[in-house]
Amino acid sequence: MRSFTTLIFCLLISVASIAQSRIIYEEFDSAKLGESRRLKIQLPRDYEANVEKVYPIVIVLDANYLFEPVAGNVDYYGYWEDMPESIVIGIMQGDSRYEDCSYDDTNFVPSDKGADFFEFIGLELIPYIDSNYRTAKFIIAVGHDFTANYINYYLFKDPPLFNGYISLSPDLAPMMDERLPQRIPAIESKIFYYLATGTDDIKDLMEISEALNKSLKPxxxxxxxxxxxxxxxxxxxxxxxxxxxxxxxxxxxxxRPISKQEYSDVIMKMETPISQYLIDKYKTIEDLFGLTNAIRVNDYIATCTAAEKKNQWESLREIATMAKKDYPDTVLGDYYLGRYYEETGEPKKAMRTYQGAFDKEEVDFITVDLMLDRADKIKTEFGY
Structure with a gap:
């Protein structure tokens, strides 16, 4: 019953989310395949409005039935900033999935139509998407059973074509369970790999996934x-x-924005500067996903709060300075810079910093009244 409820919930999310984003159907004429293929493309909600922004790509095989659940979740998580907004590319396959993903019976690598399909994705489709849409250099591939096996072949390219692999109940080709553990340690770039099965999955496929997990986990x-x-x-x-x-x-x-768990289990237990943790977090986002995002207000507040509690006043000053630069029209940076001056023995600077933000936009709990109250308290206490 719980599985059925989860499925219905995800489908409702998919329908509601996709209605808010832009869906495009395209016929792609492939020289490698010698035929046209239908693509189903979901663009992010702000794609037309934010012309400077670039987006990761999610390639979905078996798009006849996998596109909607993938696209709906990508849109939903992107909306709440739990992942970057992304372009979803669905390759409609239907019954051609078996020929598309076929492999040789002797060496078990893509052959005939399977080899053509391999080159279609790598040499035609990805360059086309990069040329016609604003893409970041981060690509995820999604496959289910037969197509989940097929996306593994791209790990043997140097460098691998995809950065992330979502393998749902893979129907592995012979020797793939041996080749993957041998190949992966030789890959120098960062790779994300997700494998899933279920206790009521097809028995053979569940056993394949369990065996592969034992090989990949170490x-x-x-x-x-x-x-x-x-x-x-x-x-x-x-x-x-x-x-x-x-x-x-x-x-x-x-x-994702800094969560309560990340705050309590990681940040509050750090002995190193919290400001560096914040800088490193966004540098990692840039390095992994090719995205140069402004630090979120939530993350500024979380790290500033932690710096206050841990008496890391230099970290607080550095974070407040960054916030003032990123959000100059808000009270965010001024408030925490004022707190820094208060705690480091410069009450007059603190008072003037609070007062100087009287005409700025309020953020979260940081109101203009709060700022002025702190300024008045200092003025009364020190007789300024």
């Missing part, structure tokens, strides 16, 4: 970020609705 490292789920009660098809959001959460965990 490889988890700074360059190979690996996650595995075996969903209780999930069937071969219902696990898709549970696996996609789980995969997106795990792949983009560093991108």
């Amino acid at each position: 490889l988890d490292s700074k360059t190979f970020q690996y996650h595995y789920d075996n969903f209780e009660g999930a069937t071969h098809y219902s696990l898709v609705a549970r696996g996609i959001p789980s995969a997106l959460e795990k792949i983009f965990s560093v991108y």
